[in-house]
Amino acid sequence: MTRKVRGRRIQSLGSRFFVALSVTLLVVAAAIFVVSGVVGPMIFHAHLAQADLSDPTTVVMHAEEAFQFASTISLAVGIVIAVAVAMLVFGYLASRMNASLSRLESAATSIADGDYAVRLPRLDIGSEFEALGVAFNDMTQRLQTTEETRRRLLSDLAHELRTPIATIQAQVDGIEDGVVTAETSLPVLSSQVARLTRLSEDVVLLSRAEEHALSFEFEVGSVGDLVAETVDSLALRYRGKGVALHLDRRPTPDVVIDRARLGQVIANLLTNALTATAPGGSVHVSVANPDADHVSIEVRDTGIGIAAEQLPHLFERFYRVDQARDRDHGGFGIGLTIARAIVDGHHGRITAASNGPGTGAAFTILLPTVG
Numbered sequence: 022m023t024r025k026v027r028g029r030r031i032q033s034l035g036s037r038f039f040v041a042l043s044v045t046l047l048v049v050a051a052a053i054f055v056v057s058g059v060v061g062p063m064i065f066h067a068h069l070a071q072a073d074l075s076d077p078t079t080v081v082m083h084a085e086e087a088f089q090f091a092s093t094i095s096l097a098v099g100i101v102i103a104v105a106v107a108m109l110v111f112g113y114l115a116s117r118m119n120a121s122l123s124r125l126e127s128a129a130t131s132i133a134d135g136d137y138a139v140r141l142p143r144l145d146i147g148s149e150f151e152a153l154g155v156a157f158n159d160m161t162q163r164l165q166t167t168e169e170t171r172r173r174l175l176s177d178l179a180h181e182l183r184t185p186i187a188t189i190q191a192q193v194d195g196i197e198d199g200v201v202t203a204e205t206s207l208p209v210l211s212s213q214v215a216r217l218t219r220l221s222e223d224v225v226l227l228s229r230a231e232e233h234a235l236s237f238e239f240e241v242g243s244v245g246d247l248v249a250e251t252v253d254s255l256a257l258r259y260r261g262k263g264v265a266l267h268l269d270r271r272p273t274p275d276v277v278i279d280r281a282r283l284g285q286v287i288a289n290l291l292t293n294a295l296t297a298t299a300p301g302g303s304v305h306v307s308v309a310n311p312d313a314d315h316v317s318i319e320v321r322d323t324g325i326g327i328a329a330e331q332l333p334h335l336f337e338r339f340y341r342v343d344q345a346r347d348r349d350h351g352g353f354g355i356g357l358t359i360a361r362a363i364v365d366g367h368h369g370r371i372t373a374a375s376n377g378p379g380t381g382a383a384f385t386i387l388l389p390t391v392g
Contacts (some may be wrong), residue, residue, distance in 0.1 A: 027125040041110045049100070049103035069157055121150050128157065137165035155270045173230075178224055185220075211330055223355045230362030237279040237366055244316050247280055247307045251287045252306055263300035266291075269307040273316045274390045278367060286360040286371075290320040291383050292354065297324030297382065321383040327375035335373050336361045364388075 030122040124141060192209050195201035229235050234338060252268050259266040293303045302323040312319050327335070336357045364371040368389055375382040380392045 027128045038114065041114060045103060045107045045110055048106045049099050050371060052099040053101040053268055066186075089166055112166075118150075125153070125157065125220050129212060132161060132164065137161055138167050178220075181220060182217070185216050188213050203310070223359070226359055227355050230359050233362075235282070235366055237282060237361060239279055241275050242278055242280060244278065244283075244388065245273055245274055247278065248287055248306060248308050248318055249286055251284055251291065255288065255291050259304070262295060264298050265296055265303035267303065267305045269305065269309075271309050273310045276316050276367075276388045278388070279363075282363045283367065286363050286386065287318065287320075289356040289360050293384075294320050294322035294324065294382075296324045299324065309389075310390075316388050316390055318386040318388075319383055322380040323382065326380040327382050328378055329374065329375075330373065332373055336371075 098358075106373060128141050129138045140158050142149065142217050143154065190207040192201065196203055196206055226235075247271060249268060252266060256266060282355075289307070291304065298304060304320065304322045307319045307321075361371050364386055370387045372385050372387075373382060374385070
């Protein structure tokens with residue numbers, strides 16, 4: 022029996038043991054046949070030569086002894102050869118298994134010690150061991166990715182925490198030195214605490230997103246309705262800044278969505294567009310059906326635009342288009358990373374486009390339709 026492992030057909034361990042047993046039995050049969058054919062006649066002839074041909078009783082006795090002796094010798098030699106062959110074949114298989122298990126044990130010990138870079142070589146002893154090796158390497162790869170993500174997150178998080186903590190510390194020092202009053206510092210302290218709270222919530226969500234551990238509650242629904250609801254919820258903020266918000270909604274088929282998660286993505290894109298667009302500018306949101314298999318959501322603004330060299334990095338963690346922008350207004354650079362993870366969870370795709378600084382930007386979400 023063979024099975025496919027990563028596209029390769031590999032014989033199973035049970036099949037190899039069956040082949041080994043079959044080879045052993047064939048060797049036994051061949052040994053008995055050869056010994057019986059070569060040694061048997063010689064023994065039989067020697068006994069008959071000792072018999073008194075004139076005495077039938079003696080002839081019969083020697084014939085029986087010759088047959089019994091020849092059969093015993095043949096079986097004895099066959100059994101010895103069979104045992105020797107069986108020990109060699111099964112000893113070889115056992116050594117191969119022990120070597121594979123030793124490599125597996127060594128790799129598992131390394132992982133337990135925190136070395137996630139270890140990988141198992143091919144355990145070429147059977148499809149079961151081969152599949153085990155592939156699964157083990159996939160597991161270690163995921164553990165290594167998770168560990169690298171954790172380290173990068175800690176490093177980036179420490180960097181992000183410096184600004185609000187430094188601001189809070191400066192205000193506290195000012196109060197202690199009598200340079201500023203508590204009443205004056207209270208709004209600053211409150212805003213920085215709120216910022217730290219928002220950052221902690223975003224980092225938890227980001228960590229789950231990058232480890233593909235986001236939970237979804239899918240349902241069949243209308244993307245157009247969800248986009249319209251999100252646009253309505255942000256309309257007041259747009260009017261307050263003096264930015265026009267337009268919605269072009271066309272009839273579209275239903276898709277499988279998590280309304281809360283996808284609504285978060287659309288709200289994030291609209292908030293980013295509002296931040297990037299100066300008063301007097303506009304943001305256009307469209308929902309369309311570009312082909313029979315997809316529904317698209319596009320958020321296009323007339324804002325600051327994005328340089329070509331920045332486009333490939335937009336969905337990276339803590340990346341900002343305008344690094345000089347005040348972080349209290351520019352966010353943490355986490356939203357688009359989370360947005361991509363949520364869209365990926367919907368089996369969709371999110372892309373960004375811009376003709377350069379000052380030309381605005383467009384973000385497009387493409388989702389598969391039902392069926």
